[in-house]
Every structure is written in C-alpha cells, then in structure tokens.
Amino acid sequence: MKVSRLALARVFFRSLFLQAAWNPRGMQNVGFADAISPALDELYQGPARAAASTRHLEFFNCHPYFAAAILGGAVRLEERVATGEAAMDSVSAFKRALGPPFAALGDGFFWLALRPAAALAAALTAPLLGPGCVLVFLGLYNSVHLAARLWLFSTGYQRGEGIVDSVGRAHLASGTGLLKVCGAVLAGAIAARTALFAGAPLQMLLTGSTIVVAAVFLPRLKTIWAVYIALGLGLALGGGVFQLAQA
Amino acid sequence: MSKTGAPGLALVRVDNRLVHGQVLEAWLPALDAQGILVADDEAAGNMLARSAMALAIPPRVSLLVLRLQAAADLLRPGGRGPPAARTLLLLREVRDAVSLHAQGVLMPRLNLGNVHFAPGRRQVSTAVFLDPSELQELEKLAATGTTVEVRAVPNETPLGLDAIKAKFRA
C-alpha cells in the first residue's frame, strides 16, 4: 500500500511547522503527529486511524530539518504496518533510534557550522553591499537548508531504514568541519576589520586589545553583562579617547 | 570534576536520548572526553541505532555501545575499564545507574540530563521528570556519597538533590 504523492507533499509541508507546539513533555510530538496525519488518513480508517495518531503523539525530538528524514521514513514504515508487513512498534523504534543521533548531526551542521559561517560571510560584505548583505545570508543559508530538507524527506521515504546509510554517504561531518574552519577565518577577518577601521593608530590598538581581552573573558561572562560592561567602559572613557568609526 | 570515579569515567549521565546534540556539542568539549560508552540494552540490540550513533560521533571520539550487564562487567573494580582514558558513560534510565552502582561501579557524580515524562513521573526541571521510587533511589545513592545533579548542558547551574526534592514536592 502506497500513500499518494499529494499526501506526501502535504506531509512535507506540515513538517515545516514541526516545532509549533514544542513542549518539554513530548517535545516535537504534536508537530510530528500533525505532519504525518495526511499519510495516516490514507492508510487507516476508524479506530485504527485514531490509534495511529496516539502512537505518533509519543515523545519525539530531533533537529527540525533532519526530522524530515525520519518523517519520510516513518511514512514508508507506516505503509508496511498498514498491510501487516511490519510490526506496529517498528515505527516507534525507528523514531527512537534515529531522533537523537540525527539531532546531533543537524545541530552540528546547521546551527553550529552553516549558520555562523553564512552570517559572518554576510557581515563581511555589509560595508560593500549595505542592506543587500541580508540576501547574501539568506541565499547562502537557505539554498543549503531547503535543498537538504527536501532531499532528507524524499530519501527517507524512498529508502526507509536505509536513510542512515544515505546520510552516512553524504559525509556531513567533513562539511561541518570545513564550515567551522571557514567560520573561524571569517570571524578573524571581522575582528581585523573592526580594529583596522577604528580610526587613528591609538584607537586601532585600543579596539584590537579590547577584542583580545573580550575573547579571553567572554566564556565566563553572560552576553548581557558583557555588553553593559562595554557600554559602561565607553561612558567612562568618553568619546574623546574613542574615535567613532562604523561600517 | 576533580573526584575520580571508575578509572577513566569523566561523567555518568542519565539521558533518555543517549547520543544527541547536548552530549556531543556541549558535554564532550567541556569534559574533554575521548570516548563515549552507551550502556543500554535497546540500543545495543538495534543495528540502526548503533550505526546512526556512529555517524553522529566526531571522528576522534571512540564509541562503544554495550548491554547494561556487559558495561557493568567492564566498569566494576577488576574489570577491563572504559574504552578511553576520559569516557562519558550514557545511560537511559535512573535505574540503570542504580544497577551499575549496586554492582560496584564507582560513581562520585551522577548527572541527570533528560528523563522523559511518563505516567507517575513529576517534573523537576525542563527536561527531567522523576517518579517517587526513582527519587528514593537517588537519595540512597546520595547517602553513599554520590553527588546527584540535574543539568542539561555544562554552562547551566546544576540543580542538587535538595533542590530536586523541593521541586518534586512543589
């Protein structure tokens, strides 16, 4: 038994709202159950349909983009459960097995590598492009994001449990590493530019040393206090010492 | 993190989700751990779970997934010890930690990261829900010298057992 292409498209669309009702107890459970509903509608009738909803309201959490792969795979497994080829709890076991490790992959790649790298690249182009740098960020980030989400969903559906193998062959970890190196280099470039455009040599030196001191102490400070210290220091020093120069 | 547990154990953590972002992105670097030992019967018996975990682990970190009993044999005094010099031990349930401790595994500190809601469990932090018998077991562990804390990621302020009990009663 196969679900229709329309139902698959609706499942994918609803997966974009996976975290709308994110909650501590079930985390993405409501979003997942809502997203898979169009497929369940075609596979089950009557009490079996409601029972399927209940099954999918169990705890689930993953990275919101990578969850698309698990959602696709879950639709494939539900097709087999509906015909009796697979046991009912195989879907739950699949979700439980892949949710956390895929969450880790997504956190590492999207949140901690691609997003900072894209934002830093855009920030570097700001003096040149002005507000146009927003498009640089959105373009860099979302071309990867949307392509990945679509690929993950369709591969998950086509390959079911084979998704692990497919993701493995995508060599995400090397992409994560490379993007982090890019991010570090870009951050260094931003730091250099901030210092070099601070004004006369005295201000350059002052800005440069502030960056170094801040980088050393930041891990021990909450961002909000660090900002208040910076503003307070500025007030204490006064504008005379510190030439203003902004991008 | 000065008190030493079973030689080579950097931290013992109860986390229903086992290997996920908080563990890999926050705890591994904070502990400077070189290995992860997952002691869980379900994960050990599930090929898919094991290969997905292996996919997520950074290249320089070793991963070992064992049944709980096999992990106990490895970690208790006289066993071969954990796979890496600084190993993070992940368990799915509080009762797994209790069982390891009962079998002689040294456990100066026990971190509770994620314990999901289940009927009978009450919320003590955003991600930790406990039932009365689990709380009792934790108190017994604490009485033998284990420091019990609730903490999702290292830069959070840990919640000690007294605070856990207060939240539980609230």
Added chain:
Amino acid sequence: MLPLPQLLWLAGTAAIVSGLAAVDRKGALQLMLSRPIVLAPVLGALLGDARGGLMLGLPLELLFLGGVNLGGSIPDNESLLAGALAAMVVPAGLAGRGVESSLAALGLALLLPLSLVGRSLDRASERRNAQLAGLAVLRAAAGDARAARVNLLGLALPFGATAAICAACVLASPLLALLHAALPARVSSGLGAGWSLVWALAAASAIRAIREPRAPALAAITATAMGAAFLLVRGIL
C-alpha cells in the same frame, strides 16, 4: 517627533514583521528571518531606514552568533531584542539625525534585558504548548483523528507577545528621541564610544561562537595577516 498616524502605522508594521520573525525562530519554517542580521535591516527598511536597521542588526548578530537551541535548553532571545531595538531606534532616528551610534547605544542599554524577557517568553510558550499537547493526547485517546491539529495554535503566543512588545517600542520611540536629545554632550559621546566597544565585543563573541578548538588560533592568524597586509599597503602608499 513623527506625527501620530505615522507612528501608529509604523507600530502596526513592526508588530507584524517581528511577530512573523518570532514564529520563524522556532515554531515554523526556520528560514532564519528571525536572526538580527535579517530582522533588524528588514524592519528598518519597512520603518524607513534600512541602513540604520543594518547598523543595529550587525553587532547583535555577532553577539548572539553562538546562541543555539540544543534540545530543551533555551538561549537568549536575540530576535526579540533585535526587533525591539530596530522598532525603537529607527523611528527615533527618523525624527532626528538618523541612527547615530550614541542613539543605538542608548537604545541597546535600555532594551538589553529583553533578551532575558524573551527567554521567559519562550518558557511561557512551552508551558502553553504543554497544555496543547495534553489536549491533543486526550482527544486522540477519545478517537479524534484530527487531534494533532492544535499544533498551529502554539504559534499564537510567540507571535502575539513579540508583536505587542515591538509595537510598544515604536510608540515609545519619541521618548527615546527626547532622552537622547537631552543628554549632555559628554554622555552622548561616551555612549558613542560604548557602541565602538560593543562592536569590539561582538567581534570577540563571533570568534567564540565557532565551537571548534582551533577557532581562536585560526581567527588570530587571519586577523594578524590582515593587519600586517593593511600596514604594509599603507606603508607603501
């Protein structure tokens, strides 16, 4: 001061845009429209000064670059802060000499606690969502196949609360303009210096945001190379 009808119009615009960004941040899509580098300039453009918005958004983006939502842990709410800051500072600038660094620093000093307020808001959303989830479980158990449709209701609170706060910031912008105009010159130039230091802090924070052991070294090498190249070129010229 801007005329009241215009202020009301701007407040409505800020409410809708910041509310949508709040929804994009966690609940829906996650196209990163909520990041300060996007929200502040877009909001700025709609309020009448895209460059002013960008000037506010860039350092905020770098300051909060490392904030990440891992599992259930909640980072500071950079989006509420960016939306509110643009909503208050850009209209205040329109009434005066544009977004000056002293005005930006004054606005930031006043609104910074919103990043923490935003965290409480996120926690409140989670509590509200827990009720929705409980409702869905009950309904499904009673045989309702549509039970999980309550999902989208979870978007209402982040949208509404963020929209209200940012609209209020637009309406309060004349007060910020008045306060800024009344500052003694020394304080005002000190705030300007503070803004430069916030930029320095933001650059440091960007380096720290890259979670990779070699990141500080890589950044230092790049910065040193750029500095050397800059001095060399200047020496030759």
